[in-house]
Amino acid sequence: MLCPEELLTGHYWALFDGHGGPAAAILAANTLHSCLRRQLEAVVEGLLTPQPPMHLSGRCVCPSDPQFVEEKGIRAEDLVIGALESAFQECDEVIGRELEVSGQVGGCTALVAVSLQGKLYVANAGDSRAILVRKDEVRPLSFEFTPETERQRIQQLALVYPELLAGEFTRLEFPRRLKGDDLGQKVLFRDHHMSGWSYKRVEKADLKYPLIHGQGRQARLLGTLAVSRGLGDHQLRVLDTNIQLKPFLLSIPQVTVLDMDQLALQEEDVVVMATDGLWDVLSNEQVARLVRSFLPGNREDPHRFSELAQKLILSTQGTDGSAPEEVSHDDISVFVIPLHSQSQGGRGP
Template identity: 40%
Template sequence: MISKVKAALANIMGGSGASSSQHSTPVANGSVVPSRHLPERLAVKFPFERPSFLELTPEELQLAADHIHRPVITPPEGRRLLWNAGYAEVINAGKSQNNEDQACCEVVYVERRDDDSRRNSFSSTEDQEEEVSELFFHHWGLFDGHAGPGAAIMASKLLHLQICDQLRDIVDILQKSSVPPPICLSNEVKTQSGPQAEESPTDEDRVLTNEAACRFHQEKQVSHESLVIGAIENAFKQMGCLVRKYHLLSCITSVSTFSVGGTHIGTREMPEYSESFCAQAVQQGGFLVIVCELGSTTSPQDQQIEHKRSTYHALGGCCAMAVVYLLGKLYVANAGDSRAIIIRNGKVIPMSREFTPESERQRLQFLAFLQPELLGNEFTHLEFPRRIQYKELGRRMLFRDHSMTGWAYKLIEEDDLKFPLIYGEGKKARVMATIGVTRGLGDHDLKVYNSNIHIKPFLSCLPEVRVYDLAKQDHCPDDVMVLGTDGLWDVTNDKEVADVVANVLSEYGPDHPRRFTMVAHELVLRSRGILKERGWRLANEKLGSGDDISVFVIPLGGPGTYT
């Protein structure tokens, strides 16, 4: 076992450059739509590519893949992202063949799911005549891939569509913010039949019923905000399932006619396929707008589809961070070690935290305690300050388990000689000496080196979602949200990021079209460093980031930013 662990540690920083092998259906402007029961002729793989909004030519794409000079890549002049956000990226220094980071920036329109019983349970007839059957959200995403770019590419194509699908059930509810969400969406009332139905309740029965209702049927207050959080969480879970087995889904049928800002977008009809999924991507006002009507990915037919259709696996895994702007609030969902901060009036507000073996130690240890078979008789769920030597058997040594935040002493037994579930410290901490993040998408085939011990049971796809209410804060033109993969945060702390933001923005006026792009460019440039004889070095001569680096800088203030 020791030789296995040493080999794993020796190769821990290596990466596979294999391109992804997922299948999809292309729609307008290069967006990708999954489909159920589609013919084989429509099934194509997700090829390796950089974010479409970079609009790279073949020559620029080759330049962006240069591991030696590592040029910083930004969107071309004249290409405006949502809210005039800035973006920049740089490839790694040779850790993997391709840049395994991916990014996404979309406007997504959500149409109410056609379900009369659900709609009637919440809206009166007069309300239904006045209500709008759709809403939209803005989406930015960063996906930090590892062991191949496949999972990151797939997530960048599909995660926002999964969020759209989850929001379809609550379109009417979200549009009526003054009305509490209903506990049930169905207005069906069960009726009794038989002799008991003819008996009318007595006054005593009514009193007992009312008392029981007060005691046992109290309703929790659920906010509209928590519904959106739940939708995003479920979207991540569904995305995790799709990365595991990307089945061909049924059907592109028709997309209704839509108008955005008075501009007719149009329709797309493919009547030969059964109804389940519809989507369309169009150019509107210089932005890529996706209009979709997404069917459930967990329908009863899925088991039959699994036996009838081909199955596609996404290579590797990825950390996922998604920012959703909906109805005046920013929802920041993070699963992995990417991070987001808000810089408001020069002060830093953390909007996420890293999920690493150290930060989730107790969750991992508790799972191993409950299911020791997951450890393959090679690891121990206990943590010790260092590796135990055989000669220390019978001594008392510091340890801690899943129930402890502090340390205590225990008598060392033979089982304690096994390799610890969590080994290392800081950025070097690993689960089973293999992976340094504990949340994300993919990694379903990940095993301990040269063994049959699966690591996926210890990894979670559930994000932590934090909410920032833009309407309750006053913002100046220099207030921003910064999203970055770990390539940024490994070498640049929050204060340094805030200083760079302030310095760069002071050089550009509030109306400069590329001021936030220049901030993103400078953040990536400083974190990458300068190539010297001893490698990439920062201004203070410390080691620069040799990882892929991707950064969004999203403005929060100023006229016309998010209207």
């Protein structure tokens, strides 16, 4: 229940993957929904019309108004996206204050799904992932934020505020860590504005530790963190230094919108939300195959969606006989959300 019952009813799911201890994830789980409720309440008047009014209250501005000026077309869903963005920021501030008071540390990724007025909003900050699985379709509903996917933003920040690197890191990217005997060689590099690669002659400053190091799951920001967005980490510093990671981290999520009313949803259309431990081992397609092979044979089982979530976790451990190519050693959380009931029940009281 997100908004005043008489106005709007919605559903909320959230996954938080902690690092540096569980404190931030626990706080986020206890707090983010309240932040979101507050943010939605602040715009509920605008949410009840297809096109929210320029003024939340007060004078009407309409074509017959002599003071009418052409306005940009803004939709009710833009207010929900704005509320999710603001809620993540607010929750991040709350976590910062609470952890400081209690002397705790840590951070977490956040992946949130909200169904409201026939639409599903997926907000993501970190490397968890949500996908839509239907009979003939697998659609990503979120995009991971890692030091690699946000390289340009992070390098640019280091260019604008070089003091953030304290002379200990280089913002340039090289194909591998440079060594002393690379000095003077012409090597491949990439700077903040580049998508392609070019060659430069190695100088002494290029031998510093790279701002972003490693590839894929091994990629690390300032040698420390595997994600570039999330909540918390206000105290996190590079080991044995005073260099802070927080300035490079964004708490703002990216939000995608699924119009459930447009989808002609079927009984077995689901959203799968999971932390990176699942996606490190299973591809979107492999998850979709497991969903499609499990649900139709278990139509009578009232617990089939949570059983499917358990089955997905087991399949990453090689304990269900499916023999994955790789076994996940990370902790894993999975939600399987049936969409059919959301689009039916998601409107009004």
